[in-house]
Amino acid sequence: MSETLTDVVTETPRADCRAAADGALTVELALPVSAVAPELRLLPRPKSKGEEPDEAAVRPLRLAAAGPAGRWRAVLAPEPALGEGRWDVQLRAAPDGEWRRVAPGVRDTRALIGREPDALADGLAVRVPYRTRDGWFAVRAWLRPAHAEAGPITVEPAEGTMSVRGRLFGAEPAAGAVGQLKLRGGGRRGPRHAVELRDEGGGAFSFTMSLHDLVAEAPAAEAAAVWDVSVRPAPRATRVKVARLLDDVTDKKAVFAFPACEVAGATVRPYYTVDNDLAVRVERPAS
Numbered sequence: 001m002s003e004t005l006t007d008v009v010t011e012t013p014r015a016d017c018r019a020a021a022d023g024a025l026t027v028e029l030a031l032p033v034s035a036v037a038p039e040l041r042l043l044p045r046p047k048s049k050g051e052e053p054d055e056a057a058v059r060p061l062r063l064a065a066a067g068p069a070g071r072w073r074a075v076l077a078p079e080p081a082l083g084e085g086r087w088d089v090q091l092r093a094a095p096d097g098e099w100r101r102v103a104p105g106v107r108d109t110r111a112l113i114g115r116e117p118d119a120l121a122d123g124l125a126v127r128v129p130y131r132t133r134d135g136w137f138a139v140r141a142w143l144r145p146a147h148a149e150a151g152p153i154t155v156e157p158a159e160g161t162m163s164v165r166g167r168l169f170g171a172e173p174a175a176g177a178v179g180q181l182k183l184r185g186g187g188r189r190g191p192r193h194a195v196e197l198r199d200e201g202g203g204a205f206s207f208t209m210s211l212h213d214l215v216a217e218a219p220a221a222e223a224a225a226v227w228d229v230s231v232r233p234a235p236r237a238t239r240v241k242v243a244r245l246l247d248d249v250t251d252k253k254a255v256f257a258f259p260a261c262e263v264a265g266a267t268v269r270p271y272y273t274v275d276n277d278l279a280v281r282v283e284r285p286a287s
Contacts, residue, residue: 013091015137016105017129019248021115023078025127025139027061029091029102033070036094038063040074042087042139043099057083081125082141089137104129104137109248116246117147117169124169130250140250142243142276146170148205148231150244150278153270155211157261162270162280163208164229166242173199174234179207179242181214181227181280191217197231205231211280215266218282229270229278242278252276 018026031038042059046052059082066073076082090099107129117124126142151165164179177197183190193213198206218225230239249255252272260269267283 012103013100014103014105015089016107017137018108019112019127019129021111023081023125023127025076025129027074027076027089028066029063029072031070031072031093038072039092039095040072040102041090041092041099042076042082043090044083045086045088045138047085059087076127076139078125081123081143082127082139084141084143087139087141088132089139102137103135104131107131112246112248114247124245126245128248128250142245144170144241146233146238146240147245148240148242149246150242153258153278155259155261155270157259160211160261160263161208162211162261162268163206164242164278165204165206166231168203168205168231168233168240171231171233171237171240172203173197173205173231174237176235177205177237178232179205179209180230180232180239181209182230182239183218184226184228184279193217193227194232197233211261211263211268214268214280214282215264218266222284224281224283227280227282229280243276244272244278245276 013029013031016028040061040063042061043053044057061074061076063072063074089102091102092099109128112128123143123145124147128140130138130140132138147169149167149169151167154163177199178194179197181193193209195207195209200206214227229242231242232239244252253274256272258270260267265284268280270278270280273279
């Protein structure tokens with residue numbers, strides 16, 4: 001009886017990954033030699049605890065022999081785009097075997113640093129391979145019809161202001177464009193704070209907001225309030241989230257730290273959310 005990969009794969013499989021500027025990902029694995037070709041897939045991770053993975057949305061990755069015996073390669077092409085979220089990389093050694101998660105090997109993401117999309121007719125698609133907190137190989141994907149890439153964020157404690165610089169992709173600023181902060185949890189008609197958007201040409205923009213206004217408009221009954229930052233390119237246009245996506249840092253919340261500003265008895269601090277969107281937190285001392 002011939003030996004299969006299921007029989008000989010005892011250690012956790014490990015995959016190397018190389019990212020290209022166009023969004024393609026090349027994955028390579030070294031596995032024991034077998035007559036049965038292994039299978040690789042991306043499984044979308046549920047957004048909420050308790051939910052089951054959506055097996056219908058699985059993205060198969062065709063593995064092909066590459067180089068020395070036992071070396072396999074798969075390419076995730078730029079199209080079709082992955083849905084926004086986190087995708088776990090899984091391997092199955094045989095058609096009747098179990099799907100197993102894969103550990104990360106070498107990840108070459110240099111091509112993602114400072115890249116700029118060529119066009120956004122079909123939306124912005126970003127993929128970043130990364131190591132999860134519990135040590136597995138996964139891909140973080142963003143898919144947005146338009147995007148405002150955050151640049152320098154400057155907090156001026158003495159003036160009580162915060163300035164945002166960035167660049168729009170897939171949208172052009174028009175007369176009446178604004179930078180907008182919306183109170184999270186406030187509903188469709190909840191509090192908003194809008195300021196003039198300065199069009200600096202070539203998609204570049206900037207705006208400066210008063211942190212005093214954010215404190216004044218935050219609900220007094222709540223100890224903390226979060227304002228989500230976006231750009232509205234025209235008065236009736238759909239708002240575009242300000243986020244930092246065009247690099248190789250998957251979770252910016254733990255990497256980028258902005259200074260806090262004391263304003264009217266509250267602590268105000270910009271930060272990046274778990275989705276790498278820009279937000280501002282207003283926190284009042286406990287009474």
